Amino acid sequence: MLRSILSRSLALSLLLAAPVASAGTWTIEHVTLIDGTGGPSKPDMTVVVDGTRIVAVGPASVSTPKGRRIDGRGKYLMPGIMDVHIHLRGASDAKTPDGRPVIDEDAARAALASFLYSGITTVVDVGNQPENILKMRSDERAGRILSPRIFATGNLITYPGSHGDFMAVRIADYEKDKPLLEKHLAEQQPDILKITYDEEGWGARPMITLMPAELMQQIIRFYNLHGIRTTVHVSSERRSLEAIFAGADTLAHPVIQGPVSDSFVKLMAARKTPFATTLTIGENYSRLVEHPEYLDQPLYVASFSGAERQILKTETRAAWQKRTWTWWMKVMTPICEENIAKIVAAGGVAALGTDQSSGPATQREMELLAQAGIKPSEIIRIATLNGAVFLGKERDMGTVSEGKIADLLLLNADPTVDINNAKNIALVMKGGDMIDESKLPLAGGTQKRRWPVGADEPGTRAR
Numbered sequence: 001m002l003r004s005i006l007s008r009s010l011a012l013s014l015l016l017a018a019p020v021a022s023a024g025t026w027t028i029e030h031v032t033l034i035d036g037t038g039g040p041s042k043p044d045m046t047v048v049v050d051g052t053r054i055v056a057v058g059p060a061s062v063s064t065p066k067g068r069r070i071d072g073r074g075k076y077l078m079p080g081i082m083d084v085h086i087h088l089r090g091a092s093d094a095k096t097p098d099g100r101p102v103i104d105e106d107a108a109r110a111a112l113a114s115f116l117y118s119g120i121t122t123v124v125d126v127g128n129q130p131e132n133i134l135k136m137r138s139d140e141r142a143g144r145i146l147s148p149r150i151f152a153t154g155n156l157i158t159y160p161g162s163h164g165d166f167m168a169v170r171i172a173d174y175e176k177d178k179p180l181l182e183k184h185l186a187e188q189q190p191d192i193l194k195i196t197y198d199e200e201g202w203g204a205r206p207m208i209t210l211m212p213a214e215l216m217q218q219i220i221r222f223y224n225l226h227g228i229r230t231t232v233h234v235s236s237e238r239r240s241l242e243a244i245f246a247g248a249d250t251l252a253h254p255v256i257q258g259p260v261s262d263s264f265v266k267l268m269a270a271r272k273t274p275f276a277t278t279l280t281i282g283e284n285y286s287r288l289v290e291h292p293e294y295l296d297q298p299l300y301v302a303s304f305s306g307a308e309r310q311i312l313k314t315e316t317r318a319a320w321q322k323r324t325w326t327w328w329m330k331v332m333t334p335i336c337e338e339n340i341a342k343i344v345a346a347g348g349v350a351a352l353g354t355d356q357s358s359g360p361a362t363q364r365e366m367e368l369l370a371q372a373g374i375k376p377s378e379i380i381r382i383a384t385l386n387g388a389v390f391l392g393k394e395r396d397m398g399t400v401s402e403g404k405i406a407d408l409l410l411l412n413a414d415p416t417v418d419i420n421n422a423k424n425i426a427l428v429m430k431g432g433d434m435i436d437e438s439k440l441p442l443a444g445g446t447q448k449r450r451w452p453v454g455a456d457e458p459g460t461r462a463r
């Protein structure tokens with residue numbers, strides 16, 4: 001589902017010179033390790049990071065520390081969280097006089113900061129204005145902004161008149177429209193392709209035109225032959241099946257339109273097609289109406305301006321209270337949770353996705369997975385390793401193991417006891433860089449650095 005994103009005042013701000021420090025060598029000692037595979041936690045472990053990668057993981061008793069030392073006693077180390085379904089803020093329907101979309105870069109950078117602040121080190125944007133997301137992706141890759149890793153589809157692909165048509169490349173005929181796919185590939189260099197395939201039947205919405213399954217198959221084949229994986233927006237069991245048999249590598253949503261059949265659960269366990277969980281997007285409407293006080297939690301206070309939280313609590317809340325959509329989604333959320341839990345229990349591959357654009361929403365997704373009855377260690381796998389599997393990048397990301405990129409989250413409390421402890425963050429590391437929270441351009445204002453300078457040993461110099 002696409003969110004229309006409010007345009008805010010466009011403040012052109014100068015980019016600060018590279019705020020990302022170069023990676024060093026670190027040893028995290030005597031830490032309890034939750035490696036992301038879903039297996040049991042390992043006490044008293046040592047993890048060595050050299051440059052951007054993890055170079056050693058082993059029992060503290062046999063590991064040789066290198067570089068600066070972080071005392072991990074009483075702390076819990078897990079991989080950085082991955083959100084495989086976002087639509088980054090900053091895009092809008094407004095146009096400049098010369099017809100270019102108005103992009104609120106400050107809003108985009110603040111949202112990216114909010115992910116990092118909340119422990120999310122990778123986001124996958126599956127549909128946005130290319131002017132917004134591709135600029136941020138290149139800034140992130142060049143180290144110009146403090147941001148999680150960004151993987152992006154750029155424009156999504158759809159059939160004319162279908163779901164998300166307003167920000168899509170519209171393909172009606174494969175041979176005739178192939179140059180549009182070639183242009184999308186060359187100009188936007190998608191990390192993953194997103195197709196929408198849905199009558200927009202969620203709740204009481206009208207039937208709309210749908211991409212023929214054969215055309216979807218041709219498009220998927222085209223991108224796969226260029227080495228690019230695909231994700232397909234679906235919301236019903238029937239369309240999910242059709243997308244899988246058309247060759248979809250992943251699904252952008254779980255089934256939400258009704259309870260899944262036993263045979264669908266078996267298929268998802270057998271095929272292991274990863275799907276994004278996206279519970280939060282549907283649940284957030286009734287949550288705001290019934291529990292607006294959630295906006296006073298620390299991660300929300302840091303991630304949103306006071307003015308925006310006030311608007312959410314008043315105008316937005318009143319509008320959502322009146323919409324039948326809010327209450328339909330409230331009814332369907334437990335059904336969707338049960339669908340996800342059944343597939344996970346059978347051995348299918350759920351990957352954390354929110355369909356939103358803030359770090360606290362990603363954390364909320366983990367709470368809803370817990371509400372679905374999934375145990376915390378499995379939720380952590382869904383939020384880490386399975387995200388890497390979704391992207392096809394599990395060789396480089398998703399677990400704390402030797403050779404992988406050092407995207408790490410150090411916690412003050414055990415998230416395998418209570419998933420809410422994943423919010424109790426001691427430090428966030430991205431590619432071997434310790435994130436300094438005081439430098440994040442958060443909409444809620446400057447926050448304190450959580451891991452004090454010099455708290456690592458021997459701590460000869462601050463960076």
Ligand SMILES: [Zn+2]
Pocket residue numbers: 001002085086087126127355
């Ligand atoms: Zn979406």
